[in-house]
Amino acid sequence: MNEQNGMKPYVIGLDLGGTNSVFGIVDSRGEIKATTAIKTGGYQSAESYVDACVEALQPIIEQVGGIETIKAMGIGAPNGNYYSGTIEFAPNLAWAHDGKVPLAKMFSERLNGIPVALTNDANAAAIGEMVYGVARGMKNFIVITLGTGVGSGIVVNGQLLYGCDGFAGELGHVTMVRGAEGRSCGCGRTGCLEAYCSATGVARTARELLSTTTRPSILREMNPEDITSLDVSIAAGKGDELAKEIYEFTGHMLGQACADFAAFSSPEAFIFFGGMVKAGELIMKPIREAYDEHVLKIFRGKAKFLVSGLDGASAAVLGASAVGWEI
Amino acid sequence: MNEQNGMKPYVIGLDLGGTNSVFGIVDSRGEIKATTAIKTGGYQSAESYVDACVEALQPIIEQVGGIETIKAMGIGAPNGNYYSGTIEFAPNLAWAHDGKVPLAKMFSERLNGIPVALTNDANAAAIGEMVYGVARGMKNFIVITLGTGVGSGIVVNGQLLYGCDGFAGELGHVTMVRGAEGRSCGCGRTGCLEAYCSATGVARTARELLSTTTRPSILREMNPEDITSLDVSIAAGKGDELAKEIYEFTGHMLGQACADFAAFSSPEAFIFFGGMVKAGELIMKPIREAYDEHVLKIFRGKAKFLVSGLDGASAAVLGASAVGWEI
Numbered sequence: 289m290n291e292q293n294g295m296k297p298y299v300i301g302l303d304l305g306g307t308n309s310v311f312g313i314v315d316s317r318g319e320i321k322a323t324t325a326i327k328t329g330g331y332q333s334a335e336s337y338v339d340a341c342v343e344a345l346q347p348i349i350e351q352v353g354g355i356e357t358i359k360a361m362g363i364g365a366p367n368g369n370y371y372s373g374t375i376e377f378a379p380n381l382a383w384a385h386d387g388k389v390p391l392a393k394m395f396s397e398r399l400n401g402i403p404v405a406l407t408n409d410a411n412a413a414a415i416g417e418m419v420y421g422v423a424r425g426m427k428n429f430i431v432i433t434l435g436t437g438v439g440s441g442i443v444v445n446g447q448l449l450y451g452c453d454g455f456a457g458e459l460g461h462v463t464m465v466r467g468a469e470g471r472s473c474g475c476g477r478t479g480c481l482e483a484y485c486s487a488t489g490v491a492r493t494a495r496e497l498l499s500t501t502t503r504p505s506i507l508r509e510m511n512p513e514d515i516t517s518l519d520v521s522i523a524a525g526k527g528d529e530l531a532k533e534i535y536e537f538t539g540h541m542l543g544q545a546c547a548d549f550a551a552f553s554s555p556e557a558f559i560f561f562g563g564m565v566k567a568g569e570l571i572m573k574p575i576r577e578a579y580d581e582h583v584l585k586i587f588r589g590k591a592k593f594l595v596s597g598l599d600g601a602s603a604a605v606l607g608a609s610a611v612g613w614e615i
Numbered sequence: 616m617n618e619q620n621g622m623k624p625y626v627i628g629l630d631l632g633g634t635n636s637v638f639g640i641v642d643s644r645g646e647i648k649a650t651t652a653i654k655t656g657g658y659q660s661a662e663s664y665v666d667a668c669v670e671a672l673q674p675i676i677e678q679v680g681g682i683e684t685i686k687a688m689g690i691g692a693p694n695g696n697y698y699s700g701t702i703e704f705a706p707n708l709a710w711a712h713d714g715k716v717p718l719a720k721m722f723s724e725r726l727n728g729i730p731v732a733l734t735n736d737a738n739a740a741a742i743g744e745m746v747y748g749v750a751r752g753m754k755n756f757i758v759i760t761l762g763t764g765v766g767s768g769i770v771v772n773g774q775l776l777y778g779c780d781g782f783a784g785e786l787g788h789v790t791m792v793r794g795a796e797g798r799s800c801g802c803g804r805t806g807c808l809e810a811y812c813s814a815t816g817v818a819r820t821a822r823e824l825l826s827t828t829t830r831p832s833i834l835r836e837m838n839p840e841d842i843t844s845l846d847v848s849i850a851a852g853k854g855d856e857l858a859k860e861i862y863e864f865t866g867h868m869l870g871q872a873c874a875d876f877a878a879f880s881s882p883e884a885f886i887f888f889g890g891m892v893k894a895g896e897l898i899m900k901p902i903r904e905a906y907d908e909h910v911l912k913i914f915r916g917k918a919k920f921l922v923s924g925l926d927g928a929s930a931a932v933l934g935a936s937a938v939g940w941e942i
Contacts, residue, residue, distance in 0.1 A: 428779040442879070444771050444778075451771075451881025452755040453917060458878040461911045463871070465793070475911055544790070551785040552769070552879050554778025584788045584802055590780060 296359035301609025304365035306380040314609035318420035322348035361404040362611030364412030371454035414441025416607030422597035434564040438482040487517035505530035535570040543578025550587040557592040623686035628936025631692035633707040641936035645747035649675035661716045688731040689938030691739030698781035741768025743934030749924035756884045761891040765809040814844035832857035862897040870905025877914040884919040
């Protein structure tokens with residue numbers, strides 16, 4: 289008997305990525321009770337994608353006691369809009385790249401009418417930190433996700449900041465370098481934080497430093513075009529000075545950005561999430577130093593700089609499921 | 616009989632400025648029923664300042680029917696902290712420049728225990744716009760005050776954004792020009808929005824343009840050190856090309872800043888408040904143009920750019936009184 293006192297003990301979390309769609313059935317303490325996954329691609333329509341999802345979900349729903357034990361579903365998805373429950377113009381999803389797909393409604397209709405909420409992946413990470421992670425008990429914090437892109441989820445007064453249209457919190461696209469010097473960004477503009485501090489930004493910094501200096505580095509043994517942020521991380525781990533400098537540059541840029549974010553929402557903490565955070569102090573130390581150097585005096589020394597408290601492999605699913613608890 | 620159905624019909628608003636302290640007794644429609652003022656300076660202690668305020672308030676409180684008709688008091692003050700009800704380290708107030716003065720508590724104790732709330736002047740302006748002005752009905756907007764400094768009040772989900780310590784919304788101190796090129800700012804840092812777009816920033820732009828170019832301008836008839844933003848405004852009004860360019864530069868900087876602010880909180884509107892806004896389209900047009908040029912595509916064309924709807928002379932008192940209604 290999983291249902292006690294009429295409380296439904298589980299939510300479904302869906303981490304909808306460009307490649308994989310990972311599902312977890314999660315309890316209120318963040319324990320994943322059952323999990324499954326399908327490929328995200330290869331579907332001609334949103335309908336056939338949802339069909340495949342629901343088919344994959346059936347066995348794990350049965351495993352926890354049936355749909356009656358499920359309170360809600362939360363989805364973290366690229367270009368997910370919380371207000372409308374839609375995925376909008378997602379460039380990497382064949383069935384959602386030129387319009388709005390009402391994914392929350394479609395899942396709800398196929399899952400006995402349970403409430404379904406959807407948001408973008410960085411917002412899901414922020415809610416995940418608030419419900420299960422290092423932000424428990426915090427009312428004002430910012431999660432910054434460092435991955436292929438730079439995303440963010442901003443919590444203010446205990447609520448996620450969605451703004452007037454559901455798209456607030458695009459901190460990867462504040463301008464860090466103005467004018468002609470700014471790097472081009474995938475968004476079509478120049479100088480964005482993402483162009484410097486994403487995994488691809490880090491690789492780009494590596495190529496720039498290798499081509500504009502003659503300093504020795506084990507990264508020179510590679511074809512410059514093949515260098516990834518992981519290679520930089522491995523090289524830095526081996527003590528490579530140039531690789532360490534790349535992290536210092538990246539962290540310094542992030543710290544300066546956080547100093548501006550403090551002037552906006554004065555958060556209690558900045559929480560960093562994503563593969564790049566595995567570099568630990570290599571990236572966190574320059575972030576803190578640049579922040580203290582650049583932040584307005586009244587904010588100095590106040591904010592904590594934390595690394596995500598969610599388990600890496602399941603963090604995205606946990607974040608998505610947390611969106612379900614918040615409904 | 617002013618008190619109907621047990622509702623207290625008035626709040627006291629105090630606009631606490633560096634020079635004058637202006638009081639108004641205001642009804643829920645924003646009509647100022649009575650007003651008075653004292654000089655802010657010349658007091659040795661916060662106690663003697665509050666004494667003088669209460670003495671000045673007595674006649675106008677009697678005029679509206681006595682303290683029983685007063686629901687609350689709202690104060691807009693430099694370095695005012697909403698959470699603690701204190702003024703903290705206000706450089707221009709002799710009795711509050713090196714510590715925390717619990718002004719809200721002091722007024723409440725002297726005014727029959729009515730609730731008293733205090734916030735900084737830009738936040739008061741934002742609440743004023745929400746309660747009486749052009750932001751009525753809006754849940755997400757940013758007020759930017761262009762005066763001696765650049766201040767801001769950010770409203771998110773219908774609530775003022777105070778952050779973890781009461782000091783959120785210092786958008787005058789986001790960094791617009793990084794590195795050695797940035798102008799020095801009164802906050803001790805460089806490149807802040809305030810160093811370019813405050814009244815003093817505009818005067819500085821004028822001096823820079825006059826000294827680095829030989830272009831004709833009626834501003835050349837003045838001693839450069841005496842030029843104020845008002846002189847620039849008058850010259851621009853007369854069609855002076857250099858003066859118009861100064862406004863264009865200023866507006867362009869503000870529009871770029873707003874593009875970053877949109878990535879943060881995606882507001883429905885940006886509302887501009889303060890003397891400089893009297894320049895009208897001279898400043899508003901370049902703001903809109905730079906915003907559209909620099910903002911992330913998903914935000915383009917969404918936000919409104921508005922001028923404060925509060926009557927200039929009484930705007931600050933109205934804003935302060937609105938803080939009282941929000942208690």
